Every structure is written in structure tokens, then in C-alpha cells.
Amino acid sequence: MTISIPANDHGQLRVFATDDPLPAAALNKTSEGLMTLFGAALDPTYVDVVRIADLADMTLSAYIAEGYDMTADLADQAALDRLTGTAILVLSRATGGEAATLQLASGLNHVTTYSPDVKLSPPAALPDASAKGTLDQPPQRSKKSDARVGGMIAMYALIGMFALVGLMIWVGG
DSSP, rough: EOOOOEEEOSOOOEEEEEEEEEOHHHTTOOOOHHHHHHHHHOGGGGGEEEEEEGGGEEEEEHHHHHHHOOOHHHHHHHHHOOSSSEEEEEEEGTTTTTTTTEETTTOOEEEEEEEEOOOOOOOOOOOOOHHOOOOSOOOOOOOOHHHHHHHHHHHHHHHHHHHHHHHHHHHHO
């Protein structure tokens, strides 16, 4: 089976499953092990190998809901919860933003693809009374602070001393 992942794929979680025992390289998510399973170079950081037996009382759909914050519809949830072997979860980022074609190894099946739950709500109408403002009077200048007045006096004093020193040098020279 072949699965194409486009370059602009974002936020998807693809769930693959097999009942066959996986080689140690695939269980350890090495580059060679993932290449054996998918026939494409995937970033192991964004691949999760889950043995269903290791989940104990938790179902795979609950694991994905809690770990990845994605919920499945009822049909996908039932399909996920029936799995017994090993599940391989591949996030979109595993392809590094590049287009990829996955050539699934024999015995490896694509179960479902999760898409992020997009919750859009229209913006609420904002009241416009405050946006009108008051333009009937000219803006008032703010009162100068004491620090600003002191700074201006110090600047004028420095200019006066500079002029006095210049005059003294000119007369003495």
C-alpha cells in the first residue's frame, strides 16, 4: 500500500497497525527500522511505536486523546480499540515538511488519519460607541514634569558654561 503525504501537511496523525512482530530496529525507532516499515526517511522524534499490550487498561483511542489531544469519531474509535498488535503513530512533522510517499511493509496497515480539531467561532460584534472618540476639542498639551524642567535648566547651564569657556579661551589666546 502507498500513502502520499504532501509537503504542506500539518497537524495530521496517521495511525498504522500490525499484528506481526516488529524487528528491534523498528521498535527502537531507528532510521533503518522506520525505512524498513515505511520505505521513506522519517524523523524518529515524530514517530511513536505503541504495543497495545503495554497500554494495560487504556485503549489506543484514549491514549491518542490524552497524549496527542485528538479525538476520533465513533467508527475510528471502534477500529482503534480493536487493535491487538503494535500501533505506529506518525505525525506530519516526521517528513520534515517535505512531500513523502510511504511504501508500507507487508503486514502494516493504515488504520486512520487524525486531523486537528479546528474550533473556529465567528468574532463577536464589538460595541462601536467607544471607537468614535471625542474630536470636538483640540488635544491638550501635558504639563511638563519636574524632571524635564530640571533637565532643560541643566542643558541651558551647560551651553552657557561652554560659551563662557570659549570666550575665555578666545580672549586669552
